[in-house]
Amino acid sequence: MLEVSGIRIPLSALDGTDKRELSACRRALARKLRVGEKDLTRVERRRRSIDARRRDGIQLTFTLRAELAGGDSAEQALLARLAKKHAGKNVRLVTEGTYGFPSPASRGTRPRPVVVGAGCAGLFCALSLARAGLEPLLVERGDDATRRGKIVRVHNETGALDPESNIQFGVGGAGTFSDGKLQTGTKSPAHHLILETFVAAGAQREILWDAKPHVGSDVLPCVVTEIVHQIEEAGGEVRCRCRMTDVDLIDGAVRGVTLLTTRDDGSVFEERVATDCVVLCCGHSARDVFELLHERGVPMERKTFAMGVRIEHLQADIDRALYGGAAGNPALGAAPYSLSCHLPSGRSAFSFCMCPGGYVVSAASEPGGVCTNGMSLSDRAGINANSGLLANVFPDDLPGDDVIAGVELQRTCERTAFEAGGGDYVAPAQLVGDFLQGVASTGAGRVTPTYPRGVAWGDVTPCLPPYVAETLRAAIPVLGRKLHGFDATDAVLTGVETRSSSPVRVTRGDDGQSVGVRGLWPVGEGAGYAGGIMSAATDGILAAEKIVATYAQR
Incomplete structure (x- = not known):
């Protein structure tokens, strides 16, 4: 060929x-x-x-x-x-690619592996393990995609928040409700396998060749549901509303996990599952898991993460800025952008998870905290474009030596935003022009905010660490010179965006296991080793390959 x-x-x-x-x-x-x-x-x-x-x-x-x-x-x-x-x-x-899921291995007398978290890392890890014949148990604290979608709609309409099942938690992870962007800056032979798996599960065939593929938050629930079915058909078990509450560590090795399952009738069932292989794919918002690991002495470290706001423009303005007179051509679709700048202060700002024709969403997972994210549907036909506008938070920015200090900073900013919005998960918002001048906003201009719980106009600055707010204020005019209209005075800033990545890394060795605990495999975005759907799914497959090899050796 x-x-x-x-x-x-x-x-x-x-x-x-x-x-x-x-x-x-x-x-x-x-x-x-x-x-x-x-x-x-x-x-x-x-x-x-x-x-x-x-x-x-x-x-x-x-x-x-x-x-x-x-x-x-x-x-x-x-x-x-x-x-x-x-x-x-x-x-x-060229020849046709031959990269595939791991080869079958015998489980023998070893207990089955337990995969914690059904985001993309967990789904692809469990699918790989199941096809290798290891009969994994995949546990997810949130609901299946259908129930989860209904719960998210209830939150958007009423403000009622389910801390166990929401935009962050549930089958498919946070990626299910953030457009399903599949581009990645990493290279791996697993990428085409992942895309083919998505297509076989119901995603559009165009993702196989688009330079910036996406699935859409209206299609992804069906796709991840089909992947769950594939795991079960291959011999795996998937449990929703099942949360890991403890991990048994004896002599530096995993010996089991404690699981708390909520049944359909509301009753709760706790059990200990014996295993010597726990794959930790908990996602970047499983703060209780970070705290549990810290208490159990599992080696962890601070890592750089980012915080900021969501910025919204009219999609038509972005289209004209990037495509000129060709804006609106059906062969082009809604225009995406990717921006960054390095400032004299030594800090940087950048766009993140840009959603053409999309919507700002409420991504809260804890009571009393406002957190935003963005999503698009498969047609990307919304009136607005939105993106995270973020600045890095470095480990040295955090006080003391607490390894999970970044989690507390996220919580503080989310709670401040909740109070600034007046409660009920209303978000604080400000016009770009007012933000640059340091004055509170009183209403919208041409851009109508899409955040579903509504916004309270004012000043987003107090909701952010001072160095983040100062970085964004310095960066917006610079980014406006790179993309005409990015610094438009009536563009909308909605706060806060705090969950772009995990603030901690569960340290692992070259063999993929925790450096301090045998049988604990930190994987994906929550463990600090991925930055999106594709890299998380890749990390899940690579971890499965190493796990299968350990079963084969024994």
């Missing part, structure tokens, strides 16, 4: 339909290879990105794979003819 990169197709040749795009790709590839279209027996997209550096000449750039009539010999002959012109830079021979 031939892989050809750098295929450029002008926007004028596309109309936003898949049929037109694939036809244009086939024609462009035939021209590139100097063959007839009929000679291409198979063409597939491997990557698609938008090149908008020239707004009067926007193009889509593709990497394509193709098979030629005549098979491998014809492809090799063609490659030899093109070698001089392309010098191996744009055209190469």
Whole structure:
């Protein structure tokens, strides 16, 4: 199979339909290879990105794979003819990827592994272990995706918060309600396997080739539900409303966990499950788990995390800033952005989890605290664009030597935001122009906030650590020079965003296990080793590979 990169197709040749795009790709590839279209027996997209550096000449750039009539010999002959012109830079021979889930292993007399947390790290780790025949038990403190969706809607409409099942906790983890963005800055052969698994579970096929793939918060609940079914069909067990309340450690090794399960009738059942393998995929908001591990003497360390606010603009303004006169073209969709700047103070600010055509959401998981996040539906058709606008919090910014001091800082800011909003999970909000001038806001301009519990206009500054507020205030004009209109005076800041990543890392060794506890495997975003759906899922698969190897050795 031939892989050809750098295929450029002008926007004028596309109309936003898949049929037109694939036809244009086939024609462009035939021209590139100097063959007839009929000679291409198979063409597939491997990557698609938008090149908008020239707004009067926007193009889509593709990497394509193709098979030629005549098979491998014809492809090799063609490659030899093109070698001089392309010098191996744009055209190469490739084989189909062979990376897969871990090979089967025998559990023997060992107890089954317990995976704690059904976010993307936990789901993919449990799926890998189940397909390897190890019959994992996956426990999730929150609800399945269907019940969880109803609970989130009740919170949005009434303010009632379930601390065990919410936007942070439940099957799919926090990623289920944050657009399902699948781009990643990491590289791993597992990435395509993860995307294929999502597609097989019901996600759109375009995620296999989009440079910035996303699923959408309306589709993800069905996708993660299907992955749960796959785990069960492969021999695993999945329990919802089941929280780990203790971990038994004897002589520096795991010997079991205590689980608290809430049944459908409201009754509570506690049990101890014997195991020598606990995979910790608890997510970045499982603060009680961090506190438990700290009490049990599990080695942990502070890590850099970020805090700030959500910033909202009209999506039409972002589209025009990035695409010029082509804004609104169906082949482009809602424009995303990614911004960062390094300031003279030595601090940096950056956008995070940008949601084109999206909505700011209430991401609280503890009573009396306001926390925001963002999401988009699969069509990204909302009026506003939103993004986290964040600044780093470094370990040295925290007082004392308490390893979980970052958790307390998050809580303090969330409680201050709750009070600033007047309670009932209303969020404090301020216009960018007023924030830059240091004055409280009294109402909206052109941008209507989308936060579902409503906003209280005022000043978001007291809700943030002073160094974070100062960094954001200095950064907004700089970012406005990078993206026209980012510093628009009527853009809306909604506070606070505190859960972009975990403030702690559960330290692990090269073998993937806790440096101080055998059989404890810290994995994913909550353990401090991932930063999004793709990296968390990858970490889950890689951990499963190492775990399977330990079972095979014994």
